[in-house]
Amino acid sequence: MGNRTLAIIKPDAVKNNLIGQIIKEITSAGFKIKAMKMVRLNKDSAGGFYEVHKERPFYNSLVEFMTSGPCVPIALEKDNAVAEFRKLIGATDPAEAAEGTIRKMFAQSKSENVVHGSDSDENAAIEISHFFSRKELLENYQ
Numbered sequence: 666m667g668n669r670t671l672a673i674i675k676p677d678a679v680k681n682n683l684i685g686q687i688i689k690e691i692t693s694a695g696f697k698i699k700a701m702k703m704v705r706l707n708k709d710s711a712g713g714f715y716e717v718h719k720e721r722p723f724y725n726s727l728v729e730f731m732t733s734g735p736c737v738p739i740a741l742e743k744d745n746a747v748a749e750f751r752k753l754i755g756a757t758d759p760a761e762a763a764e765g766t767i768r769k770m771f772a773q774s775k776s777e778n779v780v781h782g783s784d785s786d787e788n789a790a791i792e793i794s795h796f797f798s799r800k801e802l803l804e805n806y807q
């Protein structure tokens with residue numbers, strides 16, 4: 666199992682001024698921040714990031730939402746990072762998320778669910794490289 670995952674604090678959370686509270690939950694759970702930035706995605710970048718969902722009925726609205734304002738991608742490190750982070754954020758639909766999870770605490774709906782987490786080690790590596798160069802990551806590993 667790998668020790669890295671990609672989180673994104675999504676545009677709904679940025680708009681609602683939740684960046685600080687969400688980062689506090691993440692670091693309190695023992696994750697180390699290895700790289701972080703605030704970016705406004707364009708259609709190509711958001712569409713490429715969510716390419717695996719291209720055939721899903723919610724794909725266009727997902728891309729529209731992810732381009733609606735800035736978001737905060739974060740490369741995180743912890744043992745068993747992918748599974749540990751998914752546990753911390755809870756189910757995709759906040760109505761189904763466990764008490765104490767980030768989505769349960771802050772999210773409004775399944776489509777606007779405040780935070781993204783990679784679903785496998787393989788996708789974590791792909792997703793981290795979507796936002797961060799090798800140089801940006803290496804600088805923070807020294």
Ligand code: CMP
Nearest residue numbers: 718723727757775776777778780781782
């Ligand atoms: P995320 O973890 O970023 O990965 C894919 C996203 O698609 C997911 O979070 C949700 O925001 C969104 N999503 C997944 N399923 C649905 C759905 N049934 N309806 C709307 N949005 C969805």
